[in-house]
Amino acid sequence: MFKNARIAKVVFFAACLTLALCIAGSAMATEITSTTHVSDHVWVYTRNISAANCSTPAINLYTCSLCGATEERREGASDPNAHVWGDWNISTPATCVTSGTRYRQCMLNVHHTQEDVIAAYGHTPTERIVTVATCTTTGLKEIYCARCGQIISTEVIPATNHSWGPWTTIKQATCTEPGEQTHSCTVCGLTENAPFGSALGHNWGSWQIINAATCESNGLRTRVCLRDASHVETEVIPATGHNWGPWVVTKQANFWEEGIRERTCTICGLKQTEKIPTTTFPNATVCAFGPRLKESNLYPNYSDKWYMFTPFDASLNGSQTYELVAADSVIVGDVTLNIRDGYLTVDYSLKGGDAIHITLEFFTVLNSISDLSQYEPEGLMYLKINRNQAINLYEKFGGDTHLVLYFCSRCSLTQSPAFKSLQYNSTAHKSLLSAMYALMD
Numbered sequence: 001m002f003k004n005a006r007i008a009k010v011v012f013f014a015a016c017l018t019l020a021l022c023i024a025g026s027a028m029a030t031e032i033t034s035t036t037h038v039s040d041h042v043w044v045y046t047r048n049i050s051a052a053n054c055s056t057p058a059i060n061l062y063t064c065s066l067c068g069a070t071e072e073r074r075e076g077a078s079d080p081n082a083h084v085w086g087d088w089n090i091s092t093p094a095t096c097v098t099s100g101t102r103y104r105q106c107m108l109n110v111h112h113t114q115e116d117v118i119a120a121y122g123h124t125p126t127e128r129i130v131t132v133a134t135c136t137t138t139g140l141k142e143i144y145c146a147r148c149g150q151i152i153s154t155e156v157i158p159a160t161n162h163s164w165g166p167w168t169t170i171k172q173a174t175c176t177e178p179g180e181q182t183h184s185c186t187v188c189g190l191t192e193n194a195p196f197g198s199a200l201g202h203n204w205g206s207w208q209i210i211n212a213a214t215c216e217s218n219g220l221r222t223r224v225c226l227r228d229a230s231h232v233e234t235e236v237i238p239a240t241g242h243n244w245g246p247w248v249v250t251k252q253a254n255f256w257e258e259g260i261r262e263r264t265c266t267i268c269g270l271k272q273t274e275k276i277p278t279t280t281f282p283n284a285t286v287c288a289f290g291p292r293l294k295e296s297n298l299y300p301n302y303s304d305k306w307y308m309f310t311p312f313d314a315s316l317n318g319s320q321t322y323e324l325v326a327a328d329s330v331i332v333g334d335v336t337l338n339i340r341d342g343y344l345t346v347d348y349s350l351k352g353g354d355a356i357h358i359t360l361e362f363f364t365v366l367n368s369i370s371d372l373s374q375y376e377p378e379g380l381m382y383l384k385i386n387r388n389q390a391i392n393l394y395e396k397f398g399g400d401t402h403l404v405l406y407f408c409s410r411c412s413l414t415q416s417p418a419f420k421s422l423q424y425n426s427t428a429h430k431s432l433l434s435a436m437y438a439l440m441d
């Protein structure tokens with residue numbers, strides 16, 4: 001620069017020589033003085049050429065107001081802060097997390113240097129998928145630094161779940177099973193089947209009889225499904241059982257013999273016979289043998305009962321025994337009259353063990369059967385005498401020796417082989433009755 005300025009001064013000096021007006025205060029000017037009219041330049045500040053820097057003061061341009069010559073002058077001091085910096089050089093590079101350093105040199109003076117901190121960059125977060133989520137498994141996402149690669153955070157990506165397509169029927173419902181349908185995941189292709197609707201149930205046709213049922217044997221019938229002929233149902237028809245007509249008694253039962261009854265099925269004609277048990281008497285009357293009330297209308301209190309009474313002769317000392325008759329037909333024991341020394345006692349015994357039970361005991365001795373106001377024992381209990389009770393004949397009956405035993409008890413009666421049937425019209429009984437009638441007053 002200075003070299004150029006000197007050249008310029010020479011040029012302007014030549015011009016000033018032409019005008020021959022001014023001299024320079026230099027040796028060169030002194031040289032010129034001898035040949036030209038010389039006067040001093042009048043210097044005027046024109047402009048700054050370069051500012052002061054760290055090595056040089058400012059250079060200003062001056063111009064002569066008379067001849068137009070110019071002159072550069074170094075003026076003032078150098079500026080210690082006005083460097084001409086070169087490019088930064090990295091001494092320690094910065095990273096994402098640590099700061100670095102750099103320096104630069106002044107191009108005017110290499111001993112002028114400047115150092116600076118390079119701030120840490122901080123990470124550059126960038127997202128990337130590590131594991132892709134599927135329908136059923138979670139995925140993984142990472143936030144990493146694109147500069148240094150450090151993983152900053154991870155995040156679980158939820159499973160997406162299946163994206164089911166529409167259901168397609170793969171099997172229609174049958175009589176016994178529901179249909180089946182399927183659908184697939186449009187993402188992973190997984191297939192899932194499920195029941196569809198419900199079983200239709202059979203559509204049975206009408207029953208066909210294979211064997212008809214009878215009264216005693218089962219029949220068989222079958223039917224076929226109208227939807228699927230391989231579906232067959234066979235069923236037993238229960239036997240109808242007989243349709244019995246009413247029982248008809250062909251032989252009546254009595255106390256001594258079982259009866260027989262018979263009925264007939266109105267469908268198959270089968271006959272069934274059955275025994276009728278012997279009759280029993282839960283409440284029978286027991287009397288001592290003698291004339292029946294209903295066969296003797298001699299008395300004011302006539303009764304149509306079969307009940308018997310027993311006339312006897314009280315003048316005979318000793319024992320008199322008469323059959324006890326239940327229900328007018330069954331000999332069940334004996335009654336005994338004992339007459340001794342003007343006294344009478346009455347006792348009785350029964351056969352058949354448990355087949356007979358006396359439920360009401362009644363007997364009495366009277367002058368005449370017509371002394372009774374009635375014949376039912378329940379109404380006569382005030383006249384009752386007891387077994388083996390001694391009765392003074394004279395005291396009770398005066399001189400009358402034609403007396404009447406009225407034995408009329410109640411009993412329950414069932415069968416026993418000890419019992420015999422009364423033969424009321426046998427010769428022996430007829431003669432006994434005649435003797436009894438003869439004793440009646």
Ligand SMILES: [Zn+2]
Nearest residue numbers: 022041064067
């Ligand atoms: Zn001049």
Ligand SMILES: [Zn+2]
Nearest residue numbers: 054083106112
């Ligand atoms: Zn410098």
Ligand SMILES: [Zn+2]
Nearest residue numbers: 096123145148
């Ligand atoms: Zn980083």
Ligand SMILES: [Zn+2]
Nearest residue numbers: 135162185188
């Ligand atoms: Zn899926």
Ligand SMILES: [Zn+2]
Nearest residue numbers: 175202225231
């Ligand atoms: Zn079916």
Ligand SMILES: [Zn+2]
Nearest residue numbers: 215242265268
């Ligand atoms: Zn039948």
